[in-house]
Amino acid sequence: MDRNQKAEVVSALNAELAEVGVVVVTRNLGMTVAQSTVLRQKMRDAGASYKVTKNRLARIALDGTAYGSISDLLTGPVGLATSADPVAAAKVAVEFAKTNDKLEIVGGAMGEVLLDAEGVKALASMPSLDELRAKLIGLIVAPATKLATVTQAPAAQLARVFNAYAEKEAA
Numbered sequence: 001m002d003r004n005q006k007a008e009v010v011s012a013l014n015a016e017l018a019e020v021g022v023v024v025v026t027r028n029l030g031m032t033v034a035q036s037t038v039l040r041q042k043m044r045d046a047g048a049s050y051k052v053t054k055n056r057l058a059r060i061a062l063d064g065t066a067y068g069s070i071s072d073l074l075t076g077p078v079g080l081a082t083s084a085d086p087v088a089a090a091k092v093a094v095e096f097a098k099t100n101d102k103l104e105i106v107g108g109a110m111g112e113v114l115l116d117a118e119g120v121k122a123l124a125s126m127p128s129l130d131e132l133r134a135k136l137i138g139l140i141v142a143p144a145t146k147l148a149t150v151t152q153a154p155a156a157q158l159a160r161v162f163n164a165y166a167e168k169e170a171a
Contacts, residue, residue, distance in 0.1 A: 006057060013053060013061035016082060024081040024093045024108035024120055025073045028052065031102045039096050039103070046092045048083030069114045073107045086110055087128045094124035 001009070017023065031039070036052075043050040053061075055074040062068050083089035090108065097103045108115045108123075115123065127135070 010057050010061045017061060017065045017067055020082040021084050021086040022089050022110045023067050023070060024089050025070055025106040026079045026081060026093055027104040027106050028077040028079055029102045029104060035100060042092050042096060043081060046088040047085060048081055048089035048092055050079055050081045052079040066111050067109045070109045085129045087123060087126050090120050090124040094121050
């Protein structure tokens with residue numbers, strides 16, 4: 001890579017880091033290209049991204065962002081998993097690391113907060129933003145559903161009483 005290409009990589013990574021909610025640092029312990037492709041596909045499906053860059057360029061890109069604290073984690077062959085949803089990248093990385101021993105979770109950051117490997121795993125166990133929205137909508141809709149059931153119950157009971165009288169007179 002020449003100097004211009006390196007500058008483009010740094011500026012693109014810096015711009016991406018300014019928009020994300022979480023950065024997970026993973027260590028690549030000899031993954032194959034096929035395994036890396038599967039990981040990237042799973043990240044894309046979850047709305048996250050996974051990039052392997054030179055550590056020096058990543059450190060330069062981290063300067064001036066909220067994620068500057070993770071520059072100490074960038075040693076050896078590492079990759080950065082990022083997502084706007086604070087849970088998505090962590091969840092995919094942890095799930096992939098469970099099934100593939102060649103990917104190790106090193107740590108990460110959520111804004112200014114530095115996370116160790118256990119912190120990333122704890123973050124991954126939380127429900128995603130979409131799951132939380134679904135639960136919230138369910139909680140909002142539940143009282144209306146219960147109210148409709150309660151208001152319909154007396155009418156249904158009355159109909160059963162009338163039906164019982166009709167059957168009694170018919171017999």
